[in-house]
Amino acid sequence: MKRHLLSAADLTRDDAELVLRTAEELRSLADRPIKKLPALRGRTVVNLFFEDSTRTRISFEAAAKRLSADVINFAAKGSSLSKGESLKDTALTLEAMGADAVVVRHSASGAPHRLANSGWVRSSVVNAGDGTHEHPTQALLDAFTMWRHLAPQSGGSLDGRRVAIVGDVLHSRVARSNALLLRTLGAEVTLVAPPTLFPVGIESWPVETSYDLDSVLPKADVVMMLRVQRERMHGGFFPTAREYSRRYGLDGRRMATLQDHTIVMHPGPMVRGMEITADVADSDRSVIVEQVTNGVAVRMAVLYLLLGGSQPAVSTEGLPE
Amino acid sequence: MPAHLEPESAAAADTARTVMDGSDIGRALTRISHEILERNKGGSDLVLLGIPSRGVPLAERIAERIASVEGYAVPVGSLDITMYRDDLRMKPARALLPTQIPNGGIDGRTVVLVDDVLFSGRTIRAALDALGDIGRPKAVRLAVLVDRGHRELPIRADFVGKNLPTSLVERVRVRLLGVDDVDAVTILGSEGEGA
Numbered sequence: 001m002k003r004h005l006l007s008a009a010d011l012t013r014d015d016a017e018l019v020l021r022t023a024e025e026l027r028s029l030a031d032r033p034i035k036k037l038p039a040l041r042g043r044t045v046v047n048l049f050f051e052d053s054t055r056t057r058i059s060f061e062a063a064a065k066r067l068s069a070d071v072i073n074f075a076a077k078g079s080s081l082s083k084g085e086s087l088k089d090t091a092l093t094l095e096a097m098g099a100d101a102v103v104v105r106h107s108a109s110g111a112p113h114r115l116a117n118s119g120w121v122r123s124s125v126v127n128a129g130d131g132t133h134e135h136p137t138q139a140l141l142d143a144f145t146m147w148r149h150l151a152p153q154s155g156g157s158l159d160g161r162r163v164a165i166v167g168d169v170l171h172s173r174v175a176r177s178n179a180l181l182l183r184t185l186g187a188e189v190t191l192v193a194p195p196t197l198f199p200v201g202i203e204s205w206p207v208e209t210s211y212d213l214d215s216v217l218p219k220a221d222v223v224m225m226l227r228v229q230r231e232r233m234h235g236g237f238f239p240t241a242r243e244y245s246r247r248y249g250l251d252g253r254r255m256a257t258l259q260d261h262t263i264v265m266h267p268g269p270m271v272r273g274m275e276i277t278a279d280v281a282d283s284d285r286s287v288i289v290e291q292v293t294n295g296v297a298v299r300m301a302v303l304y305l306l307l308g309g310s311q312p313a314v315s316t317e318g319l320p321e
Numbered sequence: 322m323p324a325h326l327e328p329e330s331a332a333a334a335d336t337a338r339t340v341m342d343g344s345d346i347g348r349a350l351t352r353i354s355h356e357i358l359e360r361n362k363g364g365s366d367l368v369l370l371g372i373p374s375r376g377v378p379l380a381e382r383i384a385e386r387i388a389s390v391e392g393y394a395v396p397v398g399s400l401d402i403t404m405y406r407d408d409l410r411m412k413p414a415r416a417l418l419p420t421q422i423p424n425g426g427i428d429g430r431t432v433v434l435v436d437d438v439l440f441s442g443r444t445i446r447a448a449l450d451a452l453g454d455i456g457r458p459k460a461v462r463l464a465v466l467v468d469r470g471h472r473e474l475p476i477r478a479d480f481v482g483k484n485l486p487t488s489l490v491e492r493v494r495v496r497l498l499g500v501d502d503v504d505a506v507t508i509l510g511s512e513g514e515g516a
Contacts (some may be wrong), residue, residue, distance in 0.1 A: 024399075
């Protein structure tokens with residue numbers, strides 16, 4: 001693995017499968033009376049969140065603490081950032097405190113890349129979501145969830161499995177990271193959205209695209225619904241919420257067209273009634289709650305593989321110095 | 322074994338000396354199984370935990386033998402010690418190996434740790450720490466196929482397949498069916514390198 005996890009494209013297939021296997025071992029920790037391992041004792045992980053997040057921050061915090069790391073939470077609100085401090089000065093502060101890893105979420109695409117490659121900090125940088133760009137640990141936990149449900153029936157891999165990712169692809173860092181990672185793992189990804197919600201340059205992504213949800217669903221092994229990110233929308237991407245919901249929402253009628261083994265996923269937060277109806281979200285096919293559980297195991301695996309040894313595991317790339 | 326028979330290949334190849342073959346290993350495990358039962362006064366409350374990778378097939382074979390003597394199965398599992406190693410920080414991050422604790426847990430039971438080679442004792446130290454995070458056994462015992470000496474910690478085995486005096490430059494290699502293609506314990510090194 002590289003020293004930083006900035007993009008799902010940083011992971012080779014070997015790296016990604018190592019993360020999945022490690023997460024599988026770490027998942028059983030949740031069933032033990034003492035949910036703690038000593039691997040990162042004495043290491044410091046800083047959660048640097050410039051953008052609101054509950055699930056991801058708590059998940060990273062739980063992951064780091066279960067590995068016995070010291071965790072410093074750093075939220076934009078109530079910090080010097082609201083007083084006008086720059087990313088660079090924040091980074092220099094973290095460096096002076098001796099952080100071993102910085103988990104960063106930022107509303108600007110590329111902020112984690114800047115942090116990792118500017119020479120401001122020596123720590124490993126983990127991208128926890130940057131703007132509309134990437135969210136690699138979400139992709140890993142999604143892949144892990146699919147792998148647990150589907151790989152046992154297909155020889156331990158996701159080769160040839162069909163994944164439909166439906167909704168606001170334009171604003172979704174989850175969709176981009178998933179598309180890249182799932183391709184690496186051998187799955188076939190189809191993105192489904194109205195034409196206005198595909199980003200420019202979608203042709204260059206390693207995916208198929210479709211505007212018609214009903215034709216994609218019967219072939220899918222996994223259906224992943226995305227939230228419509230209205231806070232990032234400044235314009236009319238679709239006429240009304242009801243029309244969007246009717247054409248691109250997953251309801252009971254559409255769920256009935258799925259294959260028996262197909263699972264329904266959602267990275268959260270869900271808007272029930274918009275992209276997914278309550279009966280689908282609460283059905284047996286839904287693995288949405290499991291995704292959250294798996295998130296902790298996957299983030300533990302990432303932190304362990306980056307920080308646990310003298311250098312990151314399976315160095316397939318040249319390391320600095 | 323005379324290493325000078327084929328000077329050309331012997332110089333290049335490992336000077337491997339087989340010290341236990343398949344039937345030796347089988348007999349040693351049968352004896353260990355009986356010793357465990359004798360010491361424990363039967364198989365009740367026993368849990369066998371193999372340390373991956375080669376401790377696991379050894380634990381399974383001991384469990385088979387105990388089952389054939391006592392007539393009931395004893396719980397077998399595995400205990401990965403990777404995250405408890407004292408040299409974790411000195412090498413690149415290692416892949417984890419399976420930990421499988423039997424359903425009944427280990428609280429109040431007698432846990433027999435099973436490993437292939439007992440050497441510095443550091444693996445067992447790590448395993449004892451790992452056990453402490455999983456539960457509180459009534460007692461912990463240690464069974465090893467080979468004890469090669471050179472302890473760096475005050476740790477000893479309760480059940481030993483073979484005591485094998487070695488020098489520090491030698492390497493003891495255990496191969497087991499299931500993980501490898503053959504059952505054998507061999508010593509590599511020493512005399513080949515211009516002794």
